Amino acid sequence: MPLEAGLLEILACPACHAPLREEPDAEPNPELVCESQGCGLAYPVRDGIPVLLVDEARRPA
Secondary structure, three states: OOOHHHHHOOOOOOOOOEEOOOOOOOOOOEEEOOOOOOOOOOEEOOOOOEEEOOOHOOOOO
């Protein structure tokens, strides 16, 4: 289930404060990915709720 566009506009990476984008190919485990090239953390979305905790984020490959 995609997040509302208005919600994505106000969310930011808690680590570096860069914007987040939805990762469309992350099904069945949706993620929000930091757009900063220096950070790139991927935050899980569980039951339609973004989990914006650095400890829960996946590091870029």
